[in-house]
Amino acid sequence: MDELSLLSRVSLYVLLALIAILALIIWGWQIMVLRGRAIKNADGSVDDWHEQKIVYGMAFADVFVACPASVAGVVLVFLNPRWGFFLMAMVSFWFVWANIMTTVTSLRFEKPKFTLAWFVAFPFGIFVGLAFIAWTLIHFDKIYLH
């Protein structure tokens, strides 16, 4: 971490902050879904496992695996960078995968209006995840091989 330039550190902190914020929002959102609340998405669809049980599994996995791992990864980058970056590799991959899944489903089946809220709720996580992976590749030697 000490070998990173100022620009590299600032870009890392921005990406980590975005990942942490998104993970915390998803965590809170999915906790409400898991408790049985019907929550409307930015594309007009509704997450309500009473109506569609499919929503329950994803909420459960997000609440107990993906979101805690994301927050733990961000914290560990500062406390134990080796573990932190290793965990963040998996987290960034999950960010891209999960957001591709929700975005393509929304685009094909919900015919959404392309608002800022839709962009933040659906494809934004793909760009954040890809940006973190790109950052990792650029700084690969410094964060993993030193």
Next chain:
Amino acid sequence: MSILNKSVGRFPLGVWIAVVAILALFLGWGMQAYSLLNWDRAVELGLQNERFSGGPAEGAWAKESWGVAMADVIWPLPIGIAALVGIFRKRFYGLLTGSMELGIGVYFPLVFAFQRWSTFRGTAITAICLWLVPSLLGIVGLWVNRDYFRK
């Protein structure tokens, strides 16, 4: 040295477990790719559980499954190829991409199990045995052999 560090031919045992787990995931990505090409046939073959024409509830499940299939083909499939190449070349990016791939191998069977435990329990158990457990072991196997990739 744990048993996962023990050398078995070309790789330590832990790396072999990761390779097998990634290959098992490829079986899943192949099923997903075929489903996107011919959804109804994939349902007939048991690769998918729901039809788009099966009513509102079943249709909703089908939409979600289609999204998962598309995401699997766009993202974990190419990363899995990079993981296998990296692992076989003993490069550190193999450890990283392998971990990414196996992370999804833990995540999606868990989602699947909690979605379909009451309706398709056999499929859920198969997903746990075929993908979740090997992926979890694969992540541990890669991590305990992380020094192996620095050569």
